Amino acid sequence: MAVDIESLYRKHGPMVLRRCRHLLREEAKAVDAMHDVFVEILRRKDTLHGDSPAGLLLTTATHVCVNRLRSVRREPVDREDDMLLRIAALPGDNDAEARTLARRILDRLFSGQPESTRLIAVLHYVDRLTLEEVAAEVGMSVSGVRKRLRLLKERISAQMGDA
Amino acid sequence: MSAKPNPVPDWLLERLAAGELPESQAKELRKRLAEQGEESRLTALAQSNQEILGTLPPEEVVPEIERRAARGQRAHDRRVQPVWVLSAAVACTAGLVAMVALRRRPNTARPQLPTVEDIVIKGLKPSLRIHRKTRAGAELLAAGARVRKGDTLQLGYVAAGRRFGVIASIDARGTVTLHLPETPGPAAALERDGERALAHAFELDDSPGFERFVFVAADSLFTTADVTSALAAGHAFPTSLSTVEITLKKETP
Numbered sequence: 001m002a003v004d005i006e007s008l009y010r011k012h013g014p015m016v017l018r019r020c021r022h023l024l025r026e027e028a029k030a031v032d033a034m035h036d037v038f039v040e041i042l043r044r045k046d047t048l049h050g051d052s053p054a055g056l057l058l059t060t061a062t063h064v065c066v067n068r069l070r071s072v073r074r075e076p077v078d079r080e081d082d083m084l085l086r087i088a089a090l091p092g093d094n095d096a097e098a099r100t101l102a103r104r105i106l107d108r109l110f111s112g113q114p115e116s117t118r119l120i121a122v123l124h125y126v127d128r129l130t131l132e133e134v135a136a137e138v139g140m141s142v143s144g145v146r147k148r149l150r151l152l153k154e155r156i157s158a159q160m161g162d163a
Numbered sequence: 164m165s166a167k168p169n170p171v172p173d174w175l176l177e178r179l180a181a182g183e184l185p186e187s188q189a190k191e192l193r194k195r196l197a198e199q200g201e202e203s204r205l206t207a208l209a210q211s212n213q214e215i216l217g218t219l220p221p222e223e224v225v226p227e228i229e230r231r232a233a234r235g236q237r238a239h240d241r242r243v244q245p246v247w248v249l250s251a252a253v254a255c256t257a258g259l260v261a262m263v264a265l266r267r268r269p270n271t272a273r274p275q276l277p278t279v280e281d282i283v284i285k286g287l288k289p290s291l292r293i294h295r296k297t298r299a300g301a302e303l304l305a306a307g308a309r310v311r312k313g314d315t316l317q318l319g320y321v322a323a324g325r326r327f328g329v330i331a332s333i334d335a336r337g338t339v340t341l342h343l344p345e346t347p348g349p350a351a352a353l354e355r356d357g358e359r360a361l362a363h364a365f366e367l368d369d370s371p372g373f374e375r376f377v378f379v380a381a382d383s384l385f386t387t388a389d390v391t392s393a394l395a396a397g398h399a400f401p402t403s404l405s406t407v408e409i410t411l412k413k414e415t416p
Contacts, residue, residue: 006225013224014215015177015208022173028327028349028384031219035228035346042232054181058174127174136188137174 003045005038012054013038016061023065023084023126025077033068037061055137062119083125086156087118117148124149171195171204180208219348227346234363291330291378291407292319292358304411311414312369318342318376319360322353325380325405329390330361335372335413339391342376347387353380371415377408 016037020030037060069088076082120138123129124145131149135142171179171192178184179192196202294301295308296315304310318330320343327350330343343361344351353359367374379390381404393400400406 005228006221009221009225009228010216012181013219013221014212015181017215017219018173018177018211026352028344028352031346031348032344032351035224035231038224038228039231042228052183054178054183058177123174127172128169129172129174130169133172133175 003042005042008041008053008057009038012057015054016057019058019061020065023062023122024068025081029068033061033064037064040064059119062122063116066118066122080126080128084122087121087125087152090118090152090155117152120145120148121152169195170199171201176204176208180205223347231345234365288321289323289325289328289378289380289405289407290321291376291409292321292360293317293376293409293411294319296364304409306409306411308411309414310367310374310411312367314367315364316367317360317364319358320353320378320380321358322355322380324355325353326355326382327351327384328353328378328380329385329387330376330378331387331390331394332374332376333394334368334370334374336370337395338370339395341387341391344387347391350379350381350385350387350389367413370413372413373410374413375408375410377406379404379406381405 013034017030017034020033020037021027024030024033037057040060041057066084066088069085076085120134120140123134123137124131129137131142131145134140135145138145140148175184175192179189182189184192193202196204293304293308294317295304295310296317301317304316310316320328320330322328328343329341329350331339331341333339341347342365375394377390377394377400379385379400383403385401385404389401389404392398
């Protein structure tokens with residue numbers, strides 16, 4: 001798919017920046033991440049579909065930001081931020097989410113494979129989408145989303161030592 | 164007691180504003196917004212769009228996106244692998260123990276730039292690190308080191324507690340390049356402890372004479388323009404900013 005990056009930025013750049021601000025909570029880091037979101041889009045222009053660029057950009061922004069949060073050492077500013085930092089800090093799944101997280105997840109995303117557990121968790125626990133809304137966003141069943149979240153929460157509990 | 168309806172999440176609000184949701188879902192969300200008296204959130208998004216595009220206009224952002232993408236592709240093509248970055252990081256860490264004093268070298272090609280400030284925080288100054296890729300790994304370059312077209316350099320810094328920073332360079336042709344952040348705007352938020360290598364190594368071009376690198380840091384936020392405009396004009400940096408610099412000499416092939 002041909003990508004007119006200027007048109008894409010004019011239409012969706014502010015949305016991407018707001019997403020990065022929301023997740024990273026620092027303006028300079030958010031601006032930097034926003035650029036990299038569009039770089040990822042450019043890198044994968046040959047595999048893009050044109051039906052929902054905003055959704056793709058929001059998803060890409062989430063992955064880029066969550067990956068950056070993996071190495072962040074700061075106190076969470078609220079409950080959602082606390083959950084986000086815990087999600088970001090989780091080691092990768094053996095089957096899907098390796099430590100080279102961003103590239104692998106983005107490769108999967110752009111090749112149309114099932115969405116990552118991290119995105120599902122961020123949508124539900126951080127963005128406060130209902131299970132039904134998350135399922136609609138990621139194209140899964142509600143029970144599938146629920147199962148992914150249950151497993152992820154168990155891992156977070158185990159990691160925090162409060163299982 | 165009836166449950167209070169959930170506010171429409173920002174994620175869905177953005178998707179609604181973008182016009183990408185199925186009609187039935189869009190209708191339901193608009194109804195929720197109306198019931199909660201929050202239709203103004205859509206208006207606020209439109210206003211935010213204008214503000215952001217005013218602050219970060221496409222004329223500035225798009226070239227930077229393309230530059231990053233091209234640089235990433237070049238790095239890929241040159242097979243500059245993480246091993247090199249890792250080697251540089253290891254070398255940087257080792258080099259930190261025996262940090263050399265950075266001295267400004269006279270430069271006759273450009274107006275005088277400010278001298279390095281002697282800033283000491285807990286015994287450590289902000290520091291700029293430049294490593295060159297070698298067959299064996301990487302070598303730390305001191306001010307005045309000779310480099311040539313095609314050398315692959317890895318930049319890094321030690322923030323020494325400073326919160327914000329910019330790394331930029333200028334060559335003898337007067338071309339200013341931003342390395343950190345890679346886009347015009349606010350200075351980058353620095354990792355405040357230890358040696359930090361930048362995300363990408365890069366290859367020197369064929370500009371002759373010299374390549375001057377500056378690392379400007381401060382505890383309060385400043386902008387890349389504070390650095391690039393001073394560099395381009397040969398003016399002194401604002402005194403509130405801490406500055407270190409390394410000038411490398413370019414050898415003609």
